[in-house]
Amino acid sequence: MAKTFEEINEKIRNGTVVVATAEEIIDIVEEKGIKEAARQVDVVTTATFGPMCSSGAFINFGHSDPPIRMCKIWLNDVPAYGGLAAVDTYIGATELSETRGMEYGGAHVIQDLVDGKKVRLVAKSYGTDCYPRLEIDTYITLEDLNQAYLFNPRNVYQNYSAATNTSSKVMDTYMGTLLPQCGNVTYSTSGELSPLLNDPELRTIGIGTRIFLAGAQGYIAWEGTQFVLNKEKIDEDTTMYSGATLAVIGNLKEMNSRYLRAASFNRYGTTMFVGIGIPIPVVDEEMMEFLAVSNKDLYTNVVDYSVPSRSRPTLRKVSYEELRSGSIELNGKKVQTAPLSSLRRAREIANLLKESIQKGEFLLQQPVQPLPKERTFNPLKDMVVK
Amino acid sequence: MKKIKLILYFPPERTDKPFTYHLVKDYDVIFNILQAEIQPGKRGRLTIELEGTEENIQRALEFTREYGIEYRPFNKNIVRNQGECIDCGACTAVCPSDALHMNTETWKLNFDEKKCLVCELCIRACPVKAIDVNMFE
Incomplete structure (x- = not known):
């Protein structure tokens, strides 16, 4: 029962398309099963609204x-x-x-x-x-x-490590204020609503995909910088995906600062909250299996930011369900958790995107080229020049 | 019943006396410590909430003054600009009293002013500068 992009676009044009957000689809699949859900639902919308430092704009004066x-x-x-x-x-x-x-x-x-x-x-x-x-x-x-367009070389991180601090000093980081002696854990994701956790194998998302970018219709321009596809088995049924990133582009003149917000992290510097929504076509049942993922099956590493090294030690693996509960256990101690990306506004974006697809205002664009399957993550060689 | 918030300043020679004991025992006030900085031999600071009858609170304040402890009304509060707030949750990472917390259904930031200690950690933790401290008389 595979569906093509063109078949789904035809449904969008004639107003018969069925769209759900990536949160709603979890209950739909629970109720109807994968097969029936894949038959009934055509598009699932995903979204994120988090701080993304690798953002900026080209301008012609x-x-x-x-x-x-x-x-x-x-x-x-x-x-x-x-x-x-x-x-x-x-x-x-x-x-x-x-x-x-x-x-x-x-x-x-x-x-x-x-x-x-x-x-x-x-x-x-x-x-x-x-x-x-x-x-x-x-x-x-x-x-x-004349022209002003956002071109962000690395956005929409598939999965990002949660942060904590084992040292005795407060740390001010791009992951927020980390209290000493593992006083807190911060994390940044929209989890089960997150674009690249819903299409972790990048089956439908690629170069040319039309996206919601800060209120405008934008595009995926390229793989994001530091792009790599990491897969790690948590258990027989659960895989931890991480590393995929996207470069995105869109017209600044059509954007809305509700979805593009300047921010400043104490003693770190400035960054930008970028609102991104990506529609994922339910091309087949396998796609629906990916889309039905929920926070209890999505994992990340808790990393110690006090170690001033490129490869910081991982203290444990944790599911987003546990992080969302408000506290996790770390070395036998209950530690409070705090999000950094706004799930509330990500939901707003997923719903806006859903509505514009239902209204026929947003058509899906099939990728003109898939994102790479093989990439390595190279370190910078620190040669002593003088 | 009346409820007031105060900041008390203890002179160094007074930090070793059982002041709070008398406050509760002799004047029947309910006493809630919001913030405390007291070290032997140093000037101490105690932010408290007092609850009791109008008369008992008045008498408790007279006792405080006679005891040699200065006090002034606690006249700061934290204000959140709802229009600027993006409900990210970064401030909840540092809030020691859970006054700032996420509603885990809507993921909207809630601010429970009654729990707030006005420690001001959230002000620098907010990435969009939506939190400020307000002084009042």
């Missing part, structure tokens, strides 16, 4: 008169990349303001643009025969820009 080849660029005092053509730049989420430090960064510039605010652009140049101007100091708005 248009030319001033006389024109300038921008070499050094600041947006609200946050440095932007000056190594592209004359008036192109890339502003990264984690770049910090030169005047306000960690409270304002590239992520905030992007959010201010999305919110329609004026952003101060300062650029300097060495001047060329073709671009004589040496300086510009002006204001821009999103509307004025």
